[in-house]
Amino acid sequence: MKLYPLESMTLEEAMQLQFRITDLTTKYFSGSEVLSLGDLGVVKGQNKPSFTIKVENVIKDIFGAEKAVLVRGSGTGALREGIQSLVKAQETVLIHDAPVYPTTQTTFENMGIVTVKADFNDEKSLREVLKVNHIDTALIQYTRQKPSDSYEMKNVIRIMKEMNPKMRIITDDNYAVFKVREIGIQSGADLSAFSSFKLLGPEGIGILVGREKYISEVIRKNYSGGGQVQGHEAMAVLRGLVYAPVMIAIQNKVLNETKARLDKGEVHGVRASYIANAQSKVLLVEFEREIAGDVLIEAEKLGAAPHPVGAESRYEFVPMFYRVSGTFRAFDENIEKRMIRINPMRSGADTIIRILKESMETVEGR
DSSP: OOOOOOOOOOHHHHHHHHHHHHHHHHHHOOHHHHTSOOOOSOOTTTSSOHHHHHHHHHHHHHTTOSEEEEEESHHHHHHHHHHHHHOOTTOEEEEESSOOOHHHHHHHHHHTOEEEEEOTTOHHHHHHHHHHSOOOEEEEESSOSSTTOOOOHHHHHHHHHHHOTTOEEEEEOTTTTTTSSSOTGGGTOSEEEEESGGGTOOTTEEEEEEOHHHHHHHHHHTOOGGGSOOHHHHHHHHHHHHHHHHHHHHHHHHHHHHHHHHHTTOSTTEEEEEEEESSSEEEEEEESSSOHHHHHHHHHHTTOBSSOSSSSOTTOOSOEEEEOOHHHHHHOTTHHHHEEEEEOTTOOHHHHHHHHHHHHHHHHTO
8 A cells, every 4th residue: 555644844843843832922922921811802902802812923923824813613613714715605616536524515515615626646637627617716635635645735736826826725734733844824825724622722723824814804704702712712722832743743753663663573463554644644554354343442441542532632642543534444445344543642652562462462362
């Protein structure tokens, strides 16, 4: 199986990003403010808490964007708000020729959006679709939607802008932020949407960054006081952003170490292992026999998480052993019987190897 995982930041790069986020924070907050929970309500003249605005300013500077806004609804909410600011009902949106994330599909259906598909892996095909269709908006998902995906975000955006300089582009950066060196807007897109929950932040808060005219439209549509992200929630988002880069870099290091050890034959009965972005960056472990389901049952008994909470949320620290994603199951209907995916979370390679080995030994000994 040939896979194309996204290239992750190094631990040193992640450390420097942590330092930068902290430095940016000091430019907007006093020391006493950092140690407080933040304000509440619609402050006169700005219609949202002052601390929320300050956190949004830090976030826009992290990514070099014109503006940022925190919204309700987590990553789904951010993407929905972004799409609504770019696209009118029943307009056409260009997407990759791959399964659409279910919550994104719901947004399309609710807005009556017509989608046109192009293979983002094939530059010639992409150019041809843009040539024969009048399309002004595109959605690009950063992480892989199917096993064969190999496209580079920056290259796809470049082609779209070359073919149509007025093309409006929004990127779904969930599962990619702070893993890759540049997210969508840093690669030329107009908006990037992602969840704070996947970056050690609170549940239900989404982040939208990009061009000011589109972000301002989102703010205008969410004028109601009850819809504002409160200061204490914004501060929780910021605290998560500070710690997430290094955490993610360590996680990537553990992935590489675990794969190397499996490839050396440390666990008998493992046929192969792969690193993939499906959707989080994970280790796919393929067994010689069809024992995947039983291994997952035994791994949970040994302390492995059996399912995600927010896919790398602050609640998830034990390694997660769970079934392969729906896109991989669609690729091979039998793959679920012989393959599992593992996300290290905060664990080390020794813990993963131990749980995997003991689980397999229990299943094989029956």
